[in-house]
Amino acid sequence: MITLYDAQGTVLPTGFDGRGLPSGVVLIDLLRPDASEIAYVERVTGLTLPSSHRMSEVEVSSRLAMQRNALQVTSPIVYRTNDIAVNTSPVGFLLSARLLITIRFVELKAFTDFLEQKPFRIGDPSQAPMELFLGLVETIVDRMADAMEQIGVDLDRMSQHIFQPDVDIDVATKPVHAERRLSRSLKTIGRNGDHTSHARDSLLGLGRLVAYVGTHAEERLSANAKNRLETLKQDIASLNDYQNRLADKVQFLLDSTLGFINIEQNRLFKLLTIASVVGVPPTFVVGLYGMNFKNMPEYDWAYGYEWGWVLIVISVVVPMVWLKWRGWF
Structure with a gap:
């Protein structure tokens, strides 16, 4: 699906009739694009869109590149597959002086939240593509921060559950209950460890993406955009530190749970x-x-x-x- 937006957030008609882009387009959002949509965007912009395979590659050269004065940057972004499971999907940005193109293959709540804001909060119309790019990345980082805070809450709750004396079950009388309790604990810890691992991948990609844009688009950045980029770098760095703490806590709870399993087995x-x-x-x-x-x-x-x-x-x-x-x- 292809959606065109102007600087106010108005959705513009898409023309596949051989004409160019409608007047005023500053954002092209591609969600699971098909071959005809990719061909149309490449024709009207003169840019080559990266394939999903190339966007999924881990090499820095595949994720960060220049293309005809446009920045081509990609990062894996965390998303929920259901109520408890998460995964990552690559999201690509092609940023030029007059246009921002986004490419994604799954519905992302961060994009939905940002694109539903009408009108777009753009301070300088001449900086619309850059401000839209920064707004999207800021929304992604904000949602990741919320998700990581929830992981921290879950781990704190699990820590209290594991070490609280009144939940200790006498394995001599109820070994099945003890087994179920410890099995649930392991699943919860493993799920949060998986979430933390995916968050680390996203933060690593976003950190490189922001640094690359700050270096290679410095001449087109306004003072406000530079400040926002610097703030993003600081936010991502702080989230990386928080993620490291969460990873340490996951490992600690995992070791503790396995230790309790060993104790219960020894009791039996x-x-x-x-x-x-x-x-x-x-x-x-x-x-x-x-x-x-x-x-x-x-x-x-x-x-x-x-x-x-x-x-x-x-x-x-x-x-x-x-x-x-x-x-x-």
């Missing part, structure tokens, strides 16, 4: 060991008196039955007292 193995140790002596006593030899005086003794039970109880109690003294339970 200890329980089984105690049961086997305590169960061996009475089994021996029962087996001894179940051999049915003729010369066993206890068989003819009036208190033989009670004697057998006393031996069984003693054989259970003595190992338990010894294990308790050793601190096994």
